[in-house]
Amino acid sequence: MQVQTFVADNMPEAILQIRKHMGKDAVILNSRKVYQRRWWSLKKTVKYEVSACLAAEAPEVQSQLTSNSRPTDRDEIQTELKQIRSMLQTAIQTNDAMIVMLSDYLREQGLTRELAMALIQEISHDTNAREEVKESLQRRLVEQLHDFQHTAPIRPESRVIAFVGPTGVGKTTTIAKLAAAYVANGKKVGLITTDTYRIAAIEQLKTYAKILEIPVEVAYKPEELTKAMERLRHCDVILVDTSGRNFRLMSYVEETKAFLRELPVDETLLVLSLTMKPKDINYIVEMFMDLPADKFVFTKLDETDTYGSILNVLLTHKKPMSYITMGQSVPTDIEIPSLDRIVNMVLEGIQ
Ligand SMILES: Nc1nc2c(ncn2[C@@H]2O[C@H](COP(=O)(O)OP(=O)(O)O)[C@@H](O)[C@H]2O)c(=O)[nH]1
Ligand SMILES: [Mg+2]
Structure with a gap:
């Protein structure tokens, strides 16, 4: 199994990197936050370290079962674990497909990379329904634009x-x-x-x-x-x-x-x-x-x-x-x- 590790500023960016280098069949094995400090700076920056491998090479559940369990228990546990694994894999892949879709879409709309990434990172990823993701993006954008005076026609007193x-x-x-x-x-x-x-x-x-x-x-x-x-x-x-x-x-x-x-x-x-x-x-x-x-x-x-x-x-x-x-x-x-x-x-x- 070939595991590759990617370090990025945020999770969506890490997923995009995985997509780019390993293709759409990659699955995430592990992710963690790492704190880095440059030698000239006192401030620590947070990075995301994500490991991934190709789905076909992902570790089999079976190998994680203990050999001293009773045969019937083993079968049940194995089936259950297989289901969990498949559910998890689907969830990760759908979520990661959603992130790729959103990133591509916002970039096509002309948003800068920084803005697109910040938006994707800030919205809720608890859902895979496009309508909900869209509403979440909508809310976030409106909130950000309400932080300052976003619309102002010519003032009546201006000459x-x-x-x-x-x-x-x-x-x-x-x-x-x-x-x-x-x-x-x-x-x-x-x-x-x-x-x-x-x-x-x-x-x-x-x-x-x-x-x-x-x-x-x-x-x-x-x-x-x-x-x-x-x-x-x-x-x-x-x-x-x-x-x-x-x-x-x-x-x-x-x-x-x-x-x-x-x-x-x-x-x-x-x-x-x-x-x-x-x-x-x-x-x-x-x-x-x-x-x-x-x-x-x-x-x-x-x-x-x-x-x-x-x-x-x-x-x-x-x-x-x-x-x-x-x-x-x-x-x-x-x-x-x-x-x-x-x-x-x-x-x-x-x-
Ligand atoms: N389709 C479209 N054309 C526009 C619009 N505003 C201006 N134009 C056209 O764009 C061209 C350049 O407009 P102009 O006012 O001369 O630009 P200026 O050089 O900035 O003064 C003209 O052919 C306008 O009719 C618009 O909102 N939509
Ligand atoms: Mg003109």
Whole structure:
């Protein structure tokens, strides 16, 4: 019998390692917590040491029976032990299959490895019913999101609101949707754009402004913003569109910062499209947090069925989401998100 031992940060991770190295026929023989201390640290870390072998090689129950038991007792005990062993093996394998399924599912939804593992570890594994596991995950996620303000639309008292984020995520379209809503509520709205790299971008905003009959100011340099603000002084709300050139360049974020410094910005919304790779989204958020960005807008929910990035961003940065958008239509395709809806969308595929 070939026994292999794996050490991991938590039990689900250990099971995944066993699956990876030994395949799905592996069974767990033993597991224990081990405490490790690095030479430079006083703190001990807990690790899980799990031994496994292939099911076909697992030790036979028979060998554990004592030879001096009476034949009838021996038969009974042997049958009983066989049943227990088979039940245990099924339980371990089903539970471990559940963990693998959950891990694969959450990773496919775009959740970071750390978040997926932490969630799986925290939920109850007393059950193998998918519905119960899903409910347990749902409860845990809602609890975690309730630890901070997870949803917050633009405050009614905010006057200058900036929208930042990479090109093509839907900043201008989102601004148009919100501007239309403000106009419908009788507010005087003004628009400013600092996105002057593409003529089409200016024209796009001007078209929306024309339809809504609201003023729009174009600022090519940060210094031009004071005058633009002066011209919009009669406005109750000013929505500021920014350029979203190469987000990988810190200079771009610096440039956006230079523009926003010239404005009395009340709130900065970072717009993120769910069609972007989760890894890119995490990177962008790190870059823009420095701006700082106060809230998130998630766009293009209609173009994807993976929503894990929303949870990554919220749970990592503990800042609220303001809106979600789910289509190109102005002004309809925008909503203030409901927490339950977001969590359900992420977990919907567990059936
Ligand atoms: N499917 C879909 N398309 C969107 C959504 N929001 C914006 N778009 C489209 O995405 C493209 C880029 O949008 P735009 O507002 O110009 O992005 P910006 O570069 O960030 O200003 C346009 O074709 C929009 O119509 C959305 O929620 N869903
Ligand atoms: Mg734009």
